[in-house]
Amino acid sequence: MEKHVITLDRLPIGKTGRVAAILHKGLSRRRFLDLGFVPGTLITTYFTSFTGDPTAYRIRGTTIALRKEDSSKILVITE
Amino acid sequence: MKFYKVRDMDFLMDDNFPRPLVALAGNPNTGKSTIFNALTGLKQHTGNWPGKTVSLARGTFYHRNVKFCVVDLPGTYSLLANSLEEQVARNFILFNRPDVMLVITDATCLERNLNLALQIMEITDRIIVCVNLIDEAAKKGIYVDGDVLSKELGVPVVATAARRGIGLFELKEMIFKVYSGKVKPSPRKVNYGEELEKAIGELVPRLENTFSGRINPRWAALSIISGDYSIEDLEELVKIRDESREESAYGYSFFSQLPGNRGLK
Amino acid sequence: MDIHFFHSSRETGDSNDISHESTDVKDLIVEKIYEKAESITRKAVRYDRFREDLDKKIDLLLTSRVTGILFMLLLLGVIFWLTLIGANYPSQLLAKVLFGIQGFLESFLMSIGAPEWVNGFLVTGMYRTLAWVVSVMLPPMAIFFPLFTFLEDLGYLPRVAFNLDYFFKRAGAHGKQALTMSMGFGCNAAGVVSCRIINSPRERMIAILTNNFVPCNGRFPTLILLASLFIGGLAPNLGWLLASLTVSGLVVFGILITLLVSKLLSSTLLKGLPSSFILELPPYRPPHIGSIIIRSIYERTLFVLGRAVAVAAPAGGIIWLLAHIKFENQSLLAQAAAFLDPLGRLMGLDGYILMAFIAGLPANEIVLPILLMGYLAQGTMISPDDFTSLKELLVNHGWTTLTAINTMLFSLLHFPCATTLWTIRSETGGARWAVCAAALTTAVALLVCFITASLYRLVMWVIF
Numbered sequence: 001m002e003k004h005v006i007t008l009d010r011l012p013i014g015k016t017g018r019v020a021a022i023l024h025k026g027l028s029r030r031r032f033l034d035l036g037f038v039p040g041t042l043i044t045t046y047f048t049s050f051t052g053d054p055t056a057y058r059i060r061g062t063t064i065a066l067r068k069e070d071s072s073k074i075l076v077i078t079e
Numbered sequence: 080m081k082f083y084k085v086r087d088m089d090f091l092m093d094d095n096f097p098r099p100l101v102a103l104a105g106n107p108n109t110g111k112s113t114i115f116n117a118l119t120g121l122k123q124h125t126g127n128w129p130g131k132t133v134s135l136a137r138g139t140f141y142h143r144n145v146k147f148c149v150v151d152l153p154g155t156y157s158l159l160a161n162s163l164e165e166q167v168a169r170n171f172i173l174f175n176r177p178d179v180m181l182v183i184t185d186a187t188c189l190e191r192n193l194n195l196a197l198q199i200m201e202i203t204d205r206i207i208v209c210v211n212l213i214d215e216a217a218k219k220g221i222y223v224d225g226d227v228l229s230k231e232l233g234v235p236v237v238a239t240a241a242r243r244g245i246g247l248f249e250l251k252e253m254i255f256k257v258y259s260g261k262v263k264p265s266p267r268k269v270n271y272g273e274e275l276e277k278a279i280g281e282l283v284p285r286l287e288n289t290f291s292g293r294i295n296p297r298w299a300a301l302s303i304i305s306g307d308y309s310i311e312d313l314e315e316l317v318k319i320r321d322e323s324r325e326e327s328a329y330g331y332s333f334f335s336q337l338p339g340n341r342g343l344k
Numbered sequence: 345m346d347i348h349f350f351h352s353s354r355e356t357g358d359s360n361d362i363s364h365e366s367t368d369v370k371d372l373i374v375e376k377i378y379e380k381a382e383s384i385t386r387k388a389v390r391y392d393r394f395r396e397d398l399d400k401k402i403d404l405l406l407t408s409r410v411t412g413i414l415f416m417l418l419l420l421g422v423i424f425w426l427t428l429i430g431a432n433y434p435s436q437l438l439a440k441v442l443f444g445i446q447g448f449l450e451s452f453l454m455s456i457g458a459p460e461w462v463n464g465f466l467v468t469g470m471y472r473t474l475a476w477v478v479s480v481m482l483p484p485m486a487i488f489f490p491l492f493t494f495l496e497d498l499g500y501l502p503r504v505a506f507n508l509d510y511f512f513k514r515a516g517a518h519g520k521q522a523l524t525m526s527m528g529f530g531c532n533a534a535g536v537v538s539c540r541i542i543n544s545p546r547e548r549m550i551a552i553l554t555n556n557f558v559p560c561n562g563r564f565p566t567l568i569l570l571a572s573l574f575i576g577g578l579a580p581n582l583g584w585l586l587a588s589l590t591v592s593g594l595v596v597f598g599i600l601i602t603l604l605v606s607k608l609l610s611s612t613l614l615k616g617l618p619s620s621f622i623l624e625l626p627p628y629r630p631p632h633i634g635s636i637i638i639r640s641i642y643e644r645t646l647f648v649l650g651r652a653v654a655v656a657a658p659a660g661g662i663i664w665l666l667a668h669i670k671f672e673n674q675s676l677l678a679q680a681a682a683f684l685d686p687l688g689r690l691m692g693l694d695g696y697i698l699m700a701f702i703a704g705l706p707a708n709e710i711v712l713p714i715l716l717m718g719y720l721a722q723g724t725m726i727s728p729d730d731f732t733s734l735k736e737l738l739v740n741h742g743w744t745t746l747t748a749i750n751t752m753l754f755s756l757l758h759f760p761c762a763t764t765l766w767t768i769r770s771e772t773g774g775a776r777w778a779v780c781a782a783a784l785t786t787a788v789a790l791l792v793c794f795i796t797a798s799l800y801r802l803v804m805w806v807i808f
Contacts, residue, residue, distance in 0.1 A: 027543075028620040033374040034157035035622065036191050041378070046400065050409035051510035054519070056625055061188030063403075063625040065506050067513060070620045108499075108626040116635070159370075162543060187627060189389055193381035194374075215629065220392040228388040242632050269380045271373060305370045 004078050008043070008071040009055070016044040017076035024073050032074070036060040043076060096175060097139070097148040099258045104168055104199060105183030106192050107154035110211045112136075113241040114183055115151040118251070142251040145258070150177070156191070158198045159307070172202050173294065179257045180206045181250075186216035186223045186238070196232070200266035202298045206234045207253050207264070214240035233267035268297070278304055286310075293317050399627050406503050416507060420595060423491050425588040428568055431483035438482065442475035464668065465661050469717075473660025476713040477652050480565040485648060488561065489640035492530060497631035501526055505623055515603045516610025518547035519621050521554075525602065528558040531648050532760055533767040535560075540771075544619035550606050552768055553781045556760040557602040557788075559595065561648055562708035566755050567591050569712065573735045574748035590752075598756050601788060651763065655707040663703060663714050677718055691790060692750040692797030694742065701754065706762045711755065746800045750793045757789035 011017050019041045022032050036059060037043075046056040046063060054065045066074075105111040119138025136151040152171055153164035172180060180203050184192035189210065196208050210223050229236040237253050239246030256262040270276060282300035289310070290299065294317060302308045405411050446467060453463045495501060501523055509519030520542050528535025535555040542548040559567060568591060576587035610616070667677040674682075677699070684702075685695030696718040704711035716734075719741050738747075759782040760768070769778040 024620065030157075030159060030370070031620065031622055033371065034159065034194065035624075036194065036378055038371075038375045038378045047404055047407060049407055049506055049510060050412045051507075053513070054506060054509050054621065054623070056403070056407075056506065060191045062191055063399075063627075065509070065519075065621075065623040065625055067509065067519075067618075067621045069618065070622070108624070113632075113635070159374075163540070190378075190381050190385040193384060194377055197377050197380060215627070222390045222392060224388045224390065228384065231384040231387060269377050271376045275369070275372065275376075301373065305373055 002079070005075055006078060008045075008057070008066070008074040008076050009068045011043075011045045011076055011078065013045045013047060015078065016042055017078040019043055020075040020077045022074055024070070028070070035062075035064060037074065096150070097146070099145065099147050099178040100175065101147050101149045101179045101181055101254055101258075102152055102171060102175070102177035103149065103181045103183060104152045104172070104195065105154055106156055106185065106195060109154070109183045109185040109192065110241055111154055111183045112151065114181075114209065114211060114239065114247075114250075115149060117241045117244065117247050119149055140251070142255050145255065147179075147254065147258070155195065157195060158202070169202070172199060173298070176203065178205060179254050181209055181254065182206060183209045183211050186210045186213045187219060187221055189223060189228075193232075197269050200232070200234070200268060201301060202295050204264055204266055205257055206266060207250075207257055208232060208234055208236045209246075209250060210236060210238045211241055213238045214243060214245070231267070234264035235262055271301075275304065286313075289314065290317055402628060403503070403625065406500070407507055412507055416504060417592070417596075419495075421588060421592045423488070424568075424591045424595075425584070426491065427484045427487045427564075428572070428588050428591070429584060430487045431568075434483040434486075435479055438479035439475070442479055443472075446471060446475070461668070465664055469664025470657045470661040473663070473710060473713045473717075474653060474657045477656040477709050478649070480569070480712075481561065481652060481709055482645070482649055484564055484568065485561050485645045486641065488564070489530060489644045490636055492526070493636045493640040493644070494631050496526075497629065497636060499626045499628045502623060502625050506625060509621065509623070511603055512606070513618065513621070515606040516547075516618065517550045517603075517606040518542045518544065518619065519623060521547070521551040521602075521606070524551045524555060525558045525599070528555045528560060530561055530644060532556050532558070532560045532764040536764060536767045536771055544616075546610075546614050546616040547619060549614055549772065549777070550609050552771060553609060553777070553784060554602045554605050556764060556781065556785050557598045557605070557757060559598060559756050560708065560761075562652060562761065563755050564591075565709065566712050567594060567752050569734075570748045570752050573731060573738070574743075574745055577735065578745075594752060594756055597753075601757065601792075605784065605788065652707050652709040656710050656713075659703065659706055659710050660713065660717075663717055667717055681718060690797070691754075691793035692746045692800065693754065693793065694747070696741070697747075697751055697754070701758055704761075705759070708755070708761050746797060750796055753796060754789050754793055757785060757792055759786045759789075 005020055006017075008017075019037055019039055021039060022029055022037055024032055041059060044058040046058045048055040049065075054067045055071060056063050056065045057071075103111055103115055115136060115138065118140050120140070138149045138151075140147055140149065150171070152168040155162070155165045155168050158165055158169045158172075171177075180199060182192075182196045182199055184196060196206070200206055208228065210225060210228070213223065216223065223238065225236045225238050235253050235257065237246055237250045239250055241247065253262065257264060271279070279297060279300045282303060283296045286294070286296040286299045286303075290296065290313070294313060299308075299313055303310060303313070406415055449467050449471060450463060453467065504526065505519045505522040508522045512519050512521050521539075523541065524535050524538045527538040532555050535558070536552050539548050539551040539555065542551055568587065571587040571590040571594075572583065575590045576583035579586055663677065666680075667675050669676050671679065681695035681699045683695065684698040688694040688696075688698045696715055700711045700715035700718060703714050716737065719737055759765075765778045765782060768781050769775050772778070
């Protein structure tokens with residue numbers, strides 16, 4: 001199957017990808033790393049809020065909600 | 080929810096923490112407070128309803144005729160000092176050197192919780208990992224093998240379901256054993272790869288000389304390499320720490336002067 | 345902690361970050377730690393019929409478009425309804441007992457030959473205010489706090505933040521502000537402290553300055569009482585329903601004002617880029633009832649009540665004195681009220697109401713008892729369970745539905761209590777932000793009351 005690199009906010013609900021890179025810098029970057037957003041980690045889009053934003057993701061056995069502004073700065077590889 | 084202020088941190092400098100001292104660390108939502116309450120019962124200063132100055136919750140419990148003092152550190156995901164809570168937790172472990180360091184983890188998402196445990200293992204050896212919420216995990220079909228975990232980490236592991244009171248006696252036993260030296264944890268540290276380990280290896284002997292055991296040299300090396308602190312920063316840190324020990328007064332200046340304190344805004 | 349509030353480059357991480365230079369090393373360190381955590385987990389954790397469907401199903405229900413918002417509003421209504429209904433009877437009982445004791449106190453003081461003013465100061469002033477505050481506050485708090493702690497322990501509150509984040513984003517604020525607001529329902533000072541969970545200084549300041557727009561437990565009794573007297577009284581059969589709808593409506597209005605003012609602040613005084621929003625949605629956990637009761641009663645209810653009581657007794661005494669020290673044939677209290685009257689009237693209130701709010705600065709709980717003491721020239725207070733004479737007293741002093749609505753609105757929006765102001769000062773490292781909070785909220789309160797009063801008068805003028 002073909003591999004695609006997309007930003008996390010484009011990962012459809014129910015689909016799983018692997019974190020490819022974090023484009024955040026500074027403190028935000030550290031926070032994402034602390035939560036386990038490191039390259040290679042599996043991440044699944046879980047559900048979105050009724051306003052369509054933020055979206056909850058499943059990563060390392062936990063549920064983390066992110067805004068579009070932040071999830072668009074995380075690259076994931078899908079198959 | 081508990082919250083802390085910079086100037087509340089003077090309690091950290093309070094060298095009169097009764098010994099043996101047990102510190103509790105863990106991610107938020109791991110039932111850390113439940114463990115704390117279960118251990119100490121009503122013999123504690125609670126972190127009262129915030130609104131007035133809040134201090135770390137402290138309590139005591141007796142086990143085998145030893146009176147243990149327990150401190151509940153703020154819940155954090157990491158110890159890399161990106162936030163005030165993380166600094167409080169890290170500095171407490173670094174400078175107050177608990178006799179037993181209890182890391183509470185959530186059995187339902189152990190992986191992320193181990194991030195913190197592995198970081199704490201860089202600062203201190205006297206660690207017990209407590210795998211809490213095993214009842215919740217079992218409901219979700221997740222089972223943690225304590226023996227394997229203990230072998231992999233090199234530190235004792237106790238499984239608990241604190242809300243049901245399961246595993247608390249074993250936990251106290253283990254705290255006692257680690258305190259009394261019957262069990263000697265020997266954490267298997269993270270290998271950061273050839274290049275980094277080489278740099279750490281070169282730095283450690285020098286730092287051992289400089290700080291003569293007042294700061295864990297491997298942790299110091301790591302924080303220098305990662306750019307958190309320069310060696311001058313660390314020297315300053317230790318100096319202020321020593322001075323405030325002598326004064327045994329308030330440690331306010333210590334924290335307001337923290338050099339190169341980059342995580343804190 | 346003197347924070348540089350306008351320096352948020354680190355938060356947004358777009359320039360000159362110190363840790364930037366060594367990003368690679370730090371990344372490597374964290375990656376290696378997680379690598380190890382992963383390999384350990386693989387060996388030590390067994391997944392058997394792995395399922396987290398239930399949590400997900402609940403989450404889908406609680407966060408979806410229709411059911412999510414419906415459930416949130418319903419929950420709000422039910423909590424107030426339970427608090428109102430449940431507190432009613434115990435409040436009456438407490439009032440009977442506490443106000444009954446007054447007789448004993450008076451006869452005791454008389455028997456030891458205490459002068460009348462001592463009796464007035466101690467019993468009519470201090471004791472009665474105290475009795476009022478306890479009987480009006482204790483029952484609703486003893487119901488509200490456990491309910492709130494239940495939701496907190498269950499893990500529902502982060503879902504509220506999740507649901508509402510979009511609106512906070514639009515207002516230039518942080519989704520976690522919703523959590524600090526929930527805390528504010530208990531006590532605004534606590535709400536202000538809880539703003540520490542917001543890491544960005546700019547967004548934290550917005551949350552701090554607007555926290556007062558959610559009514560705390562000290563203000564709920566005022567809102568509940570006025571809503572039951574004047575709005576609930578409009579439809580005798582549906583009284584409780586109408587009253588709880590009114591209180592819920594006020595809360596929703598407070599949230600709207602919070603968003604509006606947040607937007608205003610983030611586009612003027614506290615401009616800046618939004619920081620990253622990372623919110624963990626922890627798994628739902630069945631709360632432990634015993635610990636809820638211990639925590640909510642001991643740590644919250646009694647703490648808040650204790651503070652209110654500590655303020656109520658001396659304040660009651662002082663107000664009694666002011667009501668009885670006469671200067672040019674008029675009590676000081678009446679003179680102050682007369683001075684404030686024109687401004688009050690303009691906003692659909694009166695001088696006594698404004699004065700009660702000002703005198704209630706130490707604690708919002710005492711606003712109503714002070715107001716009543718002001719109306720009753722002789723300084724004797726009505727028991728709060730005596731609804732009929734309470735309403736009669738207010739109506740006799742010119743109260744209309746507008747007065748009630750505007751008093752509720754003013755209570756919802758006006759300046760924070762002294763404890764909260766003090767907390768803002770210490771949380772922000774400067775008195776100027778406390779002053780700013782007081783000015784901002786008062787301006788909003790005055791403006792909103794002025795608008796409703798004008799609208800009401802316009803409607804009345806058109807109709808009649």
